[in-house]
Amino acid sequence: GAGVSQSPSNKVTEKGKDVELRCDPISGHTALYWYRQRLGQGLEFLIYFQGNSAPDKSGLPSDRFSAERTGESVSTLTIQRTQQEDSAVYLCASNPVESTSYNEQFFGPGTRLTVL
Amino acid sequence: GEDVEQSLFLSVREGDSSVINCTYTDSSSTYLYWYKQEPGAGLQLLTYIFSNMDMKQDQRLTVLLNKKDKHLSLRIADTQTGDSAIYFCAESMRGTGRRALTFGSGTRLQVQP
Numbered sequence: 318g319a320g321v322s323q324s325p326s327n328k329v330t331e332k333g334k335d336v337e338l339r340c341d342p343i344s345g346h347t348a349l350y351w352y353r354q355r356l357g358q359g360l361e362f363l364i365y366f367q368g369n370s371a372p373d374k375s376g377l378p379s380d381r382f383s384a385e386r387t388g389e390s391v392s393t394l395t396i397q398r399t400q401q402e403d404s405a406v407y408l409c410a411s412n413p414v415e416s417t418s419y420n421e422q423f424f425g426p427g428t429r430l431t432v433l
Numbered sequence: 434g435e436d437v438e439q440s441l442f443l444s445v446r447e448g449d450s451s452v453i454n455c456t457y458t459d460s461s462s463t464y465l466y467w468y469k470q471e472p473g474a475g476l477q478l479l480t481y482i483f484s485n486m487d488m489k490q491d492q493r494l495t496v497l498l499n500k501k502d503k504h505l506s507l508r509i510a511d512t513q514t515g516d517s518a519i520y521f522c523a524e525s526m527r528g529t530g531r532r533a534l535t536f537g538s539g540t541r542l543q544v545q546p
Contacts, residue, residue, distance in 0.1 A: 320475075321475070350533055352536075358538050358539075359521060359536035359538040359539055360476075360521070360523075360534075362534070365532065376533070408475065410476075420525055420532050420534070421481070422478070422534065424468075424477070426473070426475045427475060
């Protein structure tokens with residue numbers, strides 16, 4: 318079956334513009350995560366969606382960042398008034414969180430965002 | 434707070450064993466993970482270990498966990514050029530109900546022919 322997909326794969330934008338990144342999780346996966354990976358660094362948690370529960374937004378770095386998810390499907394991450402420090406790879410992951418065992422997250426290939 | 438640390442770079446010759454080390458701070462971690470990231474690709478789960486285990490072996494991979502020292506290692510036997518990648522150690526967050534993972538900064542493994 319299809320894995321997690323993300324679009325676009327690359328995005329170059331000018332400082333101050335808004336961008337929207339999309340994630341299509343694996344069908345049936347109720348949990349969806351967004352992470353940010355700056356060059357040469359590990360992944361930083363941004364936001365977590367689980368079914369119809371209120372999302373965990375505790376990782377969002379500023380109010381310029383927001384995310385939505387429609388039911389248990391597509392999610393969009395929006396960055397308003399982009400800054401150069403927003404340049405990074407944005408990774409999406411999903412998993413069937415009903416499992417109480419190990420929390421394997423399935424990652425998409427990421428969107429590389431470059432803010433000029 | 435949670436923090437996961439790894440060395441940045443490791444270079445080995447093909448056929449040798451590789452050992453990638455990781456330290457973590459959250460003693461309540463339930464699971465610890467090793468992910469592999471190849472150029473242009475997403476992260477792929479390699480293996481994981483439950484916190485009540487000391488060792489886990491899976492083909493060429495051996496994971497060792499020292500809970501007292503909060504030290505995790507990944508040993509790759511008979512390292513191949515296809516093992517060249519960035520390896521991330523990760524732990525499950527606890528206490529908040531959040532299931533996101535805390536990742537280290539990654540160790541770049543370079544395998545020389």
